[in-house]
Amino acid sequence: MLNDEHIELRKSVEEFAREVVAPVIGDYYERCEFPYDIVRKMGAMGLFGLPIPEEYGGMGGDYFALCLALEELARVDSSVAITLEAAVSLGAMPILRFGTDAQRQRWLPKMAAGEILGAFGLTEPGGGSDVPGGMRTTAVLDGGEWVINGSKAFITNSGTDITGVVAVAAITGRREDGRPEISTILVPSGTPGFTVSKKYSKVGWSASDTRELAFTDCRVPEENLLGERGRGYAQFLRTLDEGRVAIAALSVGLAQGCVDESLRYVRERRAFGHEIGHYQAIQFKIADMEARVHTARLAYYHAAERMLAGLPFKKEAAIAKLVSSNAAMDNARDATQIFGGYGFMNEFPVGRFYRDAKILEIGEGTSEVQRMLIARELGLPA
Numbered sequence: 220m221l222n223d224e225h226i227e228l229r230k231s232v233e234e235f236a237r238e239v240v241a242p243v244i245g246d247y248y249e250r251c252e253f254p255y256d257i258v259r260k261m262g263a264m265g266l267f268g269l270p271i272p273e274e275y276g277g278m279g280g281d282y283f284a285l286c287l288a289l290e291e292l293a294r295v296d297s298s299v300a301i302t303l304e305a306a307v308s309l310g311a312m313p314i315l316r317f318g319t320d321a322q323r324q325r326w327l328p329k330m331a332a333g334e335i336l337g338a339f340g341l342t343e344p345g346g347g348s349d350v351p352g353g354m355r356t357t358a359v360l361d362g363g364e365w366v367i368n369g370s371k372a373f374i375t376n377s378g379t380d381i382t383g384v385v386a387v388a389a390i391t392g393r394r395e396d397g398r399p400e401i402s403t404i405l406v407p408s409g410t411p412g413f414t415v416s417k418k419y420s421k422v423g424w425s426a427s428d429t430r431e432l433a434f435t436d437c438r439v440p441e442e443n444l445l446g447e448r449g450r451g452y453a454q455f456l457r458t459l460d461e462g463r464v465a466i467a468a469l470s471v472g473l474a475q476g477c478v479d480e481s482l483r484y485v486r487e488r489r490a491f492g493h494e495i496g497h498y499q500a501i502q503f504k505i506a507d508m509e510a511r512v513h514t515a516r517l518a519y520y521h522a523a524e525r526m527l528a529g530l531p532f533k534k535e536a537a538i539a540k541l542v543s544s545n546a547a548m549d550n551a552r553d554a555t556q557i558f559g560g561y562g563f564m565n566e567f568p569v570g571r572f573y574r575d576a577k578i579l580e581i582g583e584g585t586s587e588v589q590r591m592l593i594a595r596e597l598g599l600p601a
């Protein structure tokens with residue numbers, strides 16, 4: 220499935236992650252600081268424009284190319300990988316897929332260059348798994364403007380100095396059957412009535428930006444509606460199906476990073492007269508880690524292949540996300556164990572991998588939600 224361009228891209232991102240990200244990211248992480256300098260360099264490489272058509276300033280590649288870049292970044296660090304994932308998969312792709320040409324022209328070239336970041340505001344304090352049930356944010360048309368009231372929780376990339384726009388899912392009415400009508404509205408950063416809280420203190424992804432958002436009589440022009448009114452639910456389902464393939468790729472990268480670091484360490488560290496890699500208990504652990512990465516990678520390649528071929532891929536995306544986030548968690552635990560006490564020290568990447576792995580079982584749909592999706596695709600009742 221990898222063509223020559225994919226292979227070349229993977230190599231250049233691997234080098235970038237090793238040479239540019241790895242030496243400095245630990246300090247950003249410790250300081251919980253957003254790595255503007257690295258993000259600027261990622262922009263210069265074209266990473267934010269990978270699946271964006273050239274007419275909008277992108278690289279004209281495919282979504283699989285984005286996944287490969289995410290995997291290589293996450294082998295070294297997940298904060299920069301999730302910054303890219305959220306900016307492209309959640310920020311730019313909905314505008315590309317559902318936006319008007321004017322919206323695309325306005326936002327995509329700067330997004331593709333990494334000059335501004337987009338964010339996707341779906342989750343609310345009242346719940347992320349049951350989105351329609353937990354949604355309270357409303358948008359009402361008044362004098363040619365949407366008036367938005369409500370709040371959003373845990374929104375990635377929403378409060379950086381270069382955040383340009385947040386796509387906000389809001390209830391815009393009631394359907395005949397009483398269900399909420401949900402639409403997506405683009406809210407530029409700095410719009411009066413839109414406030415961004417200070418960064419959360421997080422267990423992991425510490426060099427990424429995650430905030431709570433508040434909307435108080437926030438007014439934006441009617442034409443900021445993304446696509447059709449009432450299509451918000453379908454839009455975010457599609458966005459999340461794609462996003463799960465990307466999160467699976469990111470998870471595979473973290474799981475691979477655990478293998479890379481462990482292989483290096485077991486050849487250096489000695490105990491009882493041998494390198495610890497001499498012992499079968501360690502070898503079996505690494506063999507299991509490698510098997511998990513391998514199967515998880517095949518799962519996301521397969522989901523991406525179906526997606527690019529225009530085939531249904533909801534089940535495959537859910538399976539890929541489920542197995543790869545499991546692989547990331549299991550590999551992070553095993554790698555930390557292999558490193559012994561040093562695995563618990565922040566100066567070694569495996570400590571970061573351990574802290575970063577857990578969110579992969581939660582973000583863009585928890586593992587329980589993935590199981591629900593798989594069961595539904597198998598015809599079991601909702």
Ligand SMILES: Cc1cc2nc3c(=O)[nH]c(=O)nc-3n(C[C@H](O)[C@H](O)[C@H](O)COP(=O)(O)OP(=O)(O)OC[C@H]3O[C@@H](n4cnc5c(N)ncnc54)[C@H](O)[C@@H]3O)c2cc1C
Nearest residue numbers: 339340341342346347348373374375581582583584585587
């Ligand atoms: C660092 C970070 C970044 C994020 N970035 C974004 C972002 O950019 N944009 C955005 O919109 N959201 C974002 N999120 C939100 C994320 O997608 C949600 O946290 C996630 O979907 C889970 O929602 P919740 O936290 O409300 O948990 P809840 O929905 O309250 O779930 C709590 C628990 O109950 C389980 N559960 C719920 N329903 C069922 C059921 N029917 N059966 C069995 N178990 C069930 C869940 O699996 C979970 O274990 C982010 C979250 C984090 C932590």
